[in-house]
Amino acid sequence: MARDDILVRCPVCRHEQTYAPPAFPCPCGAPVVPPVTHGAATPLTHRTRADAWVTVRCAACGQAADWPRPELGCACGTVLRVPVAQEGTVGAGGRDTSGGAPGDGAGGREAPPEHARPSLTPPHIPLPRTAPTPRAAFRPLPVRDARDAVTTAALFLRWLGYEDVSDAGPEEERPPSGARLTALGVVAQIEPTVRHASLRDVECAWLTAMAHSATCVCFALCDFTPTARTRADELNVALFRIDLTGAPEPLNGAADELTATGA
Structure with a gap:
């Protein structure tokens, strides 16, 4: 031991x-x-x-x-x-x-209050796109409503290599808001409305992913709150914003890495 x-x-x-x-x-x-x-x-x-x-x-x-x-x-x-x-x-x-x-x-x-602590997290710097990708380019579908946003997230996860994507099954694993998709090795949280995905959304998804030893990915149709972005960087949670063309945009280093390497 x-x-x-x-x-x-x-x-x-x-x-x-x-x-x-x-x-x-x-x-x-x-x-x-x-x-x-x-x-x-x-x-x-x-x-x-x-x-x-x-x-x-x-x-x-x-x-x-x-x-x-x-x-x-x-x-x-x-x-x-x-x-x-x-x-x-x-x-x-x-x-x-x-x-x-x-x-x-x-x-x-006594420790300084949270808001007084200096931020040591560097700004998001996209990874260089010099290496060829082994996958074909992702083909987005237009997003017209919340269901389209969830469908886009599922298609993107399959494009990354997670083939058995499905809705969260057990009641205790369903998110307090938004939608959740799961596959072998990944838990994905989707906020398909104009509401900004919150710190609680990111933390709840990450806790579920940790319980399953899975990668955590979060999608938002609008955006993420600043505290949610900061916490996602600390927990290495990949954040994606889905635009109306249906193309998920990586918002942090974890999302860049996942996009480049796949499942």
Whole structure:
């Protein structure tokens, strides 16, 4: 077992398995790992935004950010929420190094508010289009209504290489707004109205994709809010805007990369 791995016990079937906590990318470039602990995990029966995220402070730059609470699937079918120690300053190894009260930075200094933190995310820079694409050019269809926008997203996903595209099935996986498409290896959220896709839309889609170890893609007929764009860059979610000609336009680096490489 690696140094940062822990043993997680399922309270339903008592099965124990090794769990490696994920490393999330802080905007400063340092990896941030939630401080998971050994012991029995909690069965997840209902996911809400309030309890699906944990605040972790980066040891390198001191910035606090919300990241998904660690989850793990058991062989018995139970989804487990892995226990997390009291939040603090966490570095690459998932160890608490704050030395202060929860929510304080090093030496007890309070972190600056979210709006006061400098943005370390570079602007979107499209990838060079010098390499030939192995796929034929995407053939768009005009978008006249919301259903056309969802159809365009499905056609584009198939063009990328996701062949078994279908509507989200189980009730718990359907989005709070808009539409959702799934295929092997991808979860796609579509906002087919003139409403700007929100931060909540991006985060909910990403949480679903993470639970299925799938790529997350978001489409919007109009656009995305600034906070949704920023969060998508942090989570490596590909964003596309569908124009009325039916051509999805990549809006960030993840979308450029997905367009260039395909599924």
